[in-house]
Amino acid sequence: MTIKIIKLSELPRHDAGHLFYLSGDIHLSVIQSKHKRPWTLYVLLVLLLFQGLGAIGGGLVLMIRPDGSMIHMPMTMLNGSIFPDFLIPGLILFLVLGVFPVFTFFVLLLQPQWSFLPALSIYKDRYAGWMFSLFIGLGLIIWMDVEVAIVGGGSVIQEIYAALGLLIVIFTLTPSVMRYYQRGSSL
Numbered sequence: 001m002t003i004k005i006i007k008l009s010e011l012p013r014h015d016a017g018h019l020f021y022l023s024g025d026i027h028l029s030v031i032q033s034k035h036k037r038p039w040t041l042y043v044l045l046v047l048l049l050f051q052g053l054g055a056i057g058g059g060l061v062l063m064i065r066p067d068g069s070m071i072h073m074p075m076t077m078l079n080g081s082i083f084p085d086f087l088i089p090g091l092i093l094f095l096v097l098g099v100f101p102v103f104t105f106f107v108l109l110l111q112p113q114w115s116f117l118p119a120l121s122i123y124k125d126r127y128a129g130w131m132f133s134l135f136i137g138l139g140l141i142i143w144m145d146v147e148v149a150i151v152g153g154g155s156v157i158q159e160i161y162a163a164l165g166l167l168i169v170i171f172t173l174t175p176s177v178m179r180y181y182q183r184g185s186s187l
Helices: 039-064 087-110 128-151 156-172 175-180
Strands: 003-007 018-022
Touching: 039 087, 039 128, 039 156, 039 175, 087 128, 128 156, 156 175
Parallel strands: none
Antiparallel strands: 003 018
């Protein structure tokens, strides 16, 4: 495996930073931005990491013990739902609200230029990681709404995570974060 460091100023279309390229079977390119990261982005990154790590832990616990006994969740909470136990909700929590936010954290932080990322974004003028962050915030709000509809509300933790989803959406939509991830601006 070889590592090449090429100044972006030597490449067309770019004027600052470095491009890291690992040859062989692994291809990873990371572009350092010429723009300073706004403070709102750091808040967003902390929120995404908090969400992701918490959901990974919660999802693992529910997958290990689908009866909910590890975290004292009674099976009666699932009465009226389509789930016989907490296995599927735990899997969704682990992957969608855990692994995906941690992946998005690293995508936003490192801004890898993987060829498949632009194809995933419905916002062609924004870096794909920005869209992932927006969808995570909206997904968390929807998850909490569905949870309240199925198992009932009243838990402080439900309110905290609904607020976390809202904060992720708000910080993703701040003008400074949107500007930072606008195509042609930071890349």
